[in-house]
Amino acid sequence: GDSVTQMEGPVTLSEEAFLTINCTYTATGYPSLFWYVQYPGEGLQLLLKATKADDKGSNKGFEATYRKETTSFHLEKGSVQVSDSAVYFCALSDRGGNQFYFGTGTSLTVIP
Amino acid sequence: DTAVSQTPKYLVTQMGNDKSIKCEQNLGHDTMYWYKQDSKKFLKIMFSYNNKELIINETVPNRFSPKSPDKAHLNLHINSLELGDSAVYFCASSQGQRSYEQYFGPGTRLTVT
Numbered sequence: 001g002d003s004v005t006q007m008e009g010p011v012t013l014s015e016e017a018f019l020t021i022n023c024t025y026t027a028t029g030y031p032s033l034f035w036y037v038q039y040p041g042e043g044l045q046l047l048l049k050a051t052k053a054d055d056k057g058s059n060k061g062f063e064a065t066y067r068k069e070t071t072s073f074h075l076e077k078g079s080v081q082v083s084d085s086a087v088y089f090c091a092l093s094d095r096g097g098n099q100f101y102f103g104t105g106t107s108l109t110v111i112p
Numbered sequence: 113d114t115a116v117s118q119t120p121k122y123l124v125t126q127m128g129n130d131k132s133i134k135c136e137q138n139l140g141h142d143t144m145y146w147y148k149q150d151s152k153k154f155l156k157i158m159f160s161y162n163n164k165e166l167i168i169n170e171t172v173p174n175r176f177s178p179k180s181p182d183k184a185h186l187n188l189h190i191n192s193l194e195l196g197d198s199a200v201y202f203c204a205s206s207q208g209q210r211s212y213e214q215y216f217g218p219g220t221r222l223t224v225t
Contacts, residue, residue, distance in 0.1 A: 044204075044216040046213055102155045
């Protein structure tokens with residue numbers, strides 16, 4: 001079945017460091033891919049999305065490119081801030097049905 | 113205006129009790145979900161409703177019963193609460209069954225003692 005695998009955390013970075021959180025997926029067909037962010041004590045919020053191969057989603061300095069050849073959707077940010085400290089979830093939407101799959105989440109802590 | 117709201121935000125109760133969590137969305141979406149997030153932040157879908165009809169019912173104990181009185185509401189009733197039910201429960205909604213983008217509520221932290 002479809003699934004999402006993302007790198008385990010926790011990840012701790014210094015402010016202004018480069019961030020990469022890896023995400024790979026398994027799917028039949030052509031899914032849509034998402035990154036959600038969960039700030040402490042809050043619900044998940046959509047951060048960015050890509051609906052077809054080679055699309056790049058971007059928001060708040062974060063980017064991720066839908067790579068069909070490597071079945072990946074890695075999240076990147078060039079310079080993280082303390083306010084980026086959160087848990088990040090990669091997710092997949094199955095176009096053929098009603099399923100929505102989340103990765104296990106990666107906790108990011110940015111220290112000043 | 114809150115898009116997806118849940119009540120209560122915190123719920124502390126004893127084993128064996130029955131409790132309900134309510135969810136409402138004002139986005140006009142036709143699909144709503146319940147998720148359970150454990151202490152390690154692992155997120156698991158429990159139920160999904162589209163136009164008041166159940167479309168996803170993952171393997172959860174039948175002590176959990178969702179109820180959708182209309183498209184804007186999806187409540188979760190839990191009977192005979194157990195220690196292992198302690199978690200944060202999130203409601204979410206989306207437009208269409210294909211779940212392209214989901215909007216989450218703030219969560220309900222359930223603690224069973």
